Amino acid sequence: MTQSPGQGQALDNLLTESRTFPPSDEFAAQANAQPELYEEAKADREAFWAKQAERLHWDTKWTQVLDWSDAPFAKWFVGGKLNVAYNCVDRHVESGHGDQVAIHWEGEPGDSRAITYGELQREVSKAANALTSLGIGAEDRVAIYMPMIPEAIFAMLACARVGAMHSVVFGGFSAEALRTRIEDSSCKLVITTDGQYRRGNPAPLKPAVDEAVAGAPSVEKVIVVKRTDTEVAWTDKDVWWHELVDSQSDQHTPEAFDAEHPLFILYTSGTTGKPKGILHTSGGYLTQASYTHHNVFDLKPDTDVYWCTADIGWVTGHSYIVYGPLSNRVTQVVYEGTPNTPNEGRHWDIVQKYGVSIYYTAPTLIRTFMKWGADIPAKYDLSSLRVLGSVGEPINPEAWIWYRENIGGGKAPIVDTWWQTETGAIMISPLPGVVSTKPGSAQRPLPGIGAKVVNDEGVEVPHGGGGYLVLDEPWPSMLRGIWGDEERYRDTYWSRFADQGFYFAGDGAKYDDDGDIWLLGRVDDVMNVSGHRISTTEVESALVSHPTVAEAAVVGASDATTGQGIVAFVILRGGAGSDAGGADAIKALRDHVAKEIGPIAKPRQIMVVPELPKTRSGKIMRRLLRDVAENRAVGDVTTLADSSVMDLISAGLQSGK
């Protein structure tokens, strides 16, 4: 098992900031979460979760809170029935909030649209009728490959409404990445757009779908939303959204589905080249998404304006743009574009324009804002902000303090939320108004959640000690498996601490002297680049699929802005030609990775080397390559099959070869 470079970084941070920030009396008094929540959950965990499930509308009440008899496959709220979309939309209209704005949508070019709950209900109903007209029903898989436009949210909710499973694929992924995901879960339908706005310009999107669908015979239809008015090629599977959906009735009666009815699949990188289709179901997922959103962000539906800056292509967009917030009758901002279009003040302009009060983003973006300078947010009125959130990677205390001072006016509590695609919803986070926050630490498991730091033997470490993060109790929004691969599910998460029955998260962690948890980065071969999980193997496979590359090894090296940056070491093929290591050839390799996986997986740096460091059993020692990538003295080489390899690599790099 390799040690993540995040560990050293986080420990440095630990030494530089020791202040804590208690909630103000004023905030504490009005907070949704009160200290008793911890006691209540501890007294009777299942009763606690049953109470949280009452936040939702159930057509049929459950008979059993948790069935863990078939562990690690959980069943929550057994026998209960509900419709997830009804819970996110219709019930708010029925309770008299049809005129409340659900979504303040802000397009990148400056167009905008306010969508009330009444309108959302009509749009989702029309889309649901459209799905039915195409023969899409319960448990069919629908791929959604779209930018951040309202139709993406309508499409997700329409799937939920008819019991179909969506598989949202990030719009920045390549045609090949889309194809493999469509194929893995045999999607019948793809919903996409003609193009998307990116950094001020329209970029085509549909050509990637055409390419993917040509190699994915399961796809029967493609619905295309017109967003950029770009000319597109047309096939007989294609149908325009505005022709199909707009002509449908805006009345639709939702059907109640079992609490364990599948809701969605979301692919995430694992330690092998093949992404894992993480499966989530309905009742437990929505319960925890709703409960955490209410308590961690302190949402007041009548007065708050919430904004989560994630993309729906990631789990944060699923749980904290769509399901959690809408189930809580949020008024939220959804922004289509990049943070520096038309200028670096775009986010603060949006905060000011809509009076955003809760803002949830990723450390990589906070560090980018830092780089752009505090004078940019200082030009805007950010006084509406009262809660700030962070997710995706450890936040270094320096960025935390900058966020608090320059965005939160020195007073808004910051919630550093740890969770994963697999956990479905937030697991570890301070509760604002209850917990004194601590820069850099996600602190403690939420009420109802069991998390621990353990050593190699699965024994909890003492305060001050470090090890692995595990989850020692099943939780409502836990994944229900990996699509089509039961064995991989057991192996990946449940075999490491099988004796104890712990879920292995793949993250290193430590307790500080107060017993607060600090996340220290991945302990497996998964990189975290700008909060996105990318496996080293996936990038390596992309590189070796290029004709000039014989062998490749990829590491995540620490990066001041993106957390980790991808650094690749490649051995070229004998016949690759003398120019194969030149700047043009390196650029071609980087572009090749972008084409195979997507631009987010482009290596920051590619180094051509004569050999790779391997153990006697042939395993690449990434630890040593990471030393090179991070410009450190190379560590212990005694387990290498050939200990001179590192000298060869270093010598070659120094001479610029």
Ligand code: WTA
């Ligand atoms: C990392 C994103 C430290 C972690 C919701 C985890 C974090 C992986 C934090 C999941 C945090 C997420 N502090 N690390 N607050 N939040 N991570 O599936 O390594 O895209 O295992 O889910 O991101 O990434 P995923």
